[in-house]
Amino acid sequence: METKLTGKVIVVGDNVDTDQIYPGAYLALTDPEEIGRHCLEGVSPQIAPDFPQGGIVVAGRNFGCGSSREHAPIALLAMGAKAVLADSFARIFYRNAVNLGLLPIVCPGICKKVHDGEAVTLDLDAGHVTVCATGETLPCDQLGEQQRMILEAGGIKPLMRARFGKQ
Amino acid sequence: MHAIEKILAKNSGRAEVKTGEIVTAKVDFAEINDLYLQTVYSFYEMGGEKVWDRERCAFVFDHYAPCPDVKSASNHKAMREFAQKNGLRFHFDTNCGVCHQVMPEAGVVYPGMILVATDSHTTTHGAFGAMGTGCGATDMATILMTGEMWFRVPEIIEVRLEGEAPKGVYPKDVILAVLGKLRADGAVYKGIDFTGSYVENLNVAGRMVICNMAVEMGAKTAYMQPNRDVIDYVTARAVRPFEIQYTDPGYRYAESHVFDVSALEPELACPHSVENVHTLQSVIAQGDVKLDQGYIGSCTGGRTEDIAAAAQILKGRHIAPYTRLIVVPASNAVMQECIRLGHIQALMDAGATINAPGCAACLGVHAGILAPGEVCITSTNRNFPGRMGSKEASLYLASPATVAASILNGKITDPRAYL
Missing domain, CATH: 3.30.499.10 (Aconitase, domain 3)
Known part of the structure; x- marks a missing residue:
């Protein structure tokens, strides 16, 4: 797991639900690459085509609320996102993200400090996020032990493969 | 302890659990809906061979019932083959209905159990005194392999609903009023216990409406102490014996919100x-x-x-x-x-x-x-x-x-x- 990463951001608002992250019309799709093309289409269809590789999604409160669809973190990862920084996350989205190796990091107030296209640095060990342009630093929550263990293994799949002797 | 905590303690083989603890608990029933072919993919990617218990998991084909296109039909076909290969005792194809209705009808939902489904509205089953919670495809695949899932023991908040509903005010109006006050993230990662005289007198359908929308406040799960209607309903259907859990007297909720249902209007x-x-x-x-x-x-x-x-x-x-x-x-x-x-x-x-x-x-x-x-x-x-x-x-x-x-x-x- 990368504990320090820098990336350009796109900023979305409060209560961005999983229908906005991944509209219901595409739920039958199963190929990650195809899924990634529709990421955040409910916010703007322009986000996915323009998304910078290794970028970071910044959101307000309750990111990922609504449906339990795992297509949401699959789409974010396939679009090229490494992490989501938000005031808060909805529970099922949070679990799904951890399971798939997408970093969901609680960083209160971050969405008010950056704009689309600006870069931030997430330093998990130090427990803060730095806005590159201004140098301003905001504290972020540490991951729980369970979440860290899953993310360090690269997601739940490698952990399960090891447990079932299928390395 | 709260009834939800007792359910988690029982299924994780502990005498007690505390808020914030991570426990690994047995899942009594697991349901996969038809948006989740990824569950089958993740199952095989992680080295799964057979599901842990063919009596305790099922597919419900409800989101594409019947299939509107070739893609969803192909997904159904793959999931149906997986169900057949594993000899799943229960299978709910496109002729059944929405999972949260067909599972209680089939008797696989009953008080005191843990139900996990690939659907956020699994909070519905608090209506039966069960602990129901939603998960994603890969979490579900781990359950199919192990019969277990890890849970953080949630804070429990009380939403007390008192009084009789006036004419024209339905359970849907009641839960919308609650949602308007607690907001869309008012219960993130928490359990909501709906209590009060309105709940005590509410029928099964009304209870399901209210617990169903607990997730719209971000709740991990919902709970209602079973009443006569619930006990009659599950006694007529349950596929195995069940034990109702009760919250200890004097249990302290993380928060309490009280609503006078008799003063509500259509919302x-x-x-x-x-x-x-x-x-x-x-x-x-x-x-x-x-x-x-x-x-x-x-x-x-x-x-x-x-x-x-x-x-x-x-x-x-x-x-x-x-x-x-x-x-x-x-x-x-x-x-x-x-x-x-x-x-x-x-x-x-x-x-x-x-x-x-x-x-x-x-x-x-x-x-x-x-x-x-x-x-x-x-x-x-x-x-x-x-x-x-x-x-x-x-x-x-x-x-x-x-x-x-x-x-x-x-x-x-x-x-x-x-x-």
């Missing part, structure tokens, strides 16, 4: 958020809200009681010209009961389109999709942008009675005038 969640709740009268006072479609259905608002409430208003009348009303019974059993009771006839005479049981347009996949600029009033659970089709469409969430009275007039209308 609406206005576009485009479930927390944008206003009384119906205050919305009407701002001017007419013209409608293109009414929708009655889903795991929230498609039960016999919901369809009966609509039929009561629409019987002998006809929906407004140039509007449509889509009715989707929550299950095959609900549809048959509504046929027997004459509700389907009454609604068809009133101009309704009846669709096959399932999730249908609730999540915007088929059977009642909206065009840009259209306005729909619906008994479902979410009014997010694009939820029922175009993101330029507008959705109002309401009780089935409000949906019926409104589509009758082609504009949002107070149902109390017809009761």
Whole structure:
């Protein structure tokens, strides 16, 4: 797991639900690459085509609320996102993200400090996020032990493969 | 301990659990819906061979019932093959209905159990004194392999609902009022225990409506202490013996919110958020809200009681010209009961389109999709942008009675005038 990463951001608002992250019309799709093309289409269809590789999604409160669809973190990862920084996350989205190796990091107030296209640095060990342009630093929550263990293994799949002797 | 904590303790082999602890608990029943072929993929990617217990997991084909296109049909085919290969005792194909209705009907939901499903509305089963919670595809695949899942023991908040509902106020209005106050993230990662005299006297269907929408406040799970109606319901159906859990006297909730149900009015969640709740009268006072479609259905608002409430208003009348009303019974059993009771006839005479049981347009996949600029009033659970089709469409969430009275007039209308 990368504990320090820098990336350009796109900023979305409060209560961005999983229908906005991944509209219901595409739920039958199963190929990650195809899924990634529709990421955040409910916010703007322009986000996915323009998304910078290794970028970071910044959101307000309750990111990922609504449906339990795992297509949401699959789409974010396939679009090229490494992490989501938000005031808060909805529970099922949070679990799904951890399971798939997408970093969901609680960083209160971050969405008010950056704009689309600006870069931030997430330093998990130090427990803060730095806005590159201004140098301003905001504290972020540490991951729980369970979440860290899953993310360090690269997601739940490698952990399960090891447990079932299928390395 | 709270009853939810006792369920988690029992299933994780502990004498007690504490808020915030991570426990690994046995799952009593696991359900996979038809949006989740990824579960099968993840199962094999992680080295799965056979499911842990063929009696304790099932697929429900409800979101694409019946299939609207080749892609969803192919997904069904792959999932059906997986179910057959594993010899799953229960299988709910496209002829059954919405998972949260068909599972209780089949007796796989009962008090004191842990139910996990690949669907956020699994909080519904708190209505039966069960701990129900939703998960994603890969979490579900780990359950299919191990029969377990890790849980953080949640804070429990109390939502106390006291008094009798006035005429025209339905369980849907009650939960919308709660949601308006607690907001869309008011219970993130928490359990909500619905208590009070209103809950004690509420029937099974009404309890399911309220617990169903607990997730719209972010809740991990919901709970209601089983009453006589619940015990009768599960006793007639449960596929195995069950033990009701009780919260210890003096248990201290993380928060308590008290609502006087007798003072409530019909409510609406206005576009485009479930927390944008206003009384119906205050919305009407701002001017007419013209409608293109009414929708009655889903795991929230498609039960016999919901369809009966609509039929009561629409019987002998006809929906407004140039509007449509889509009715989707929550299950095959609900549809048959509504046929027997004459509700389907009454609604068809009133101009309704009846669709096959399932999730249908609730999540915007088929059977009642909206065009840009259209306005729909619906008994479902979410009014997010694009939820029922175009993101330029507008959705109002309401009780089935409000949906019926409104589509009758082609504009949002107070149902109390017809009761």
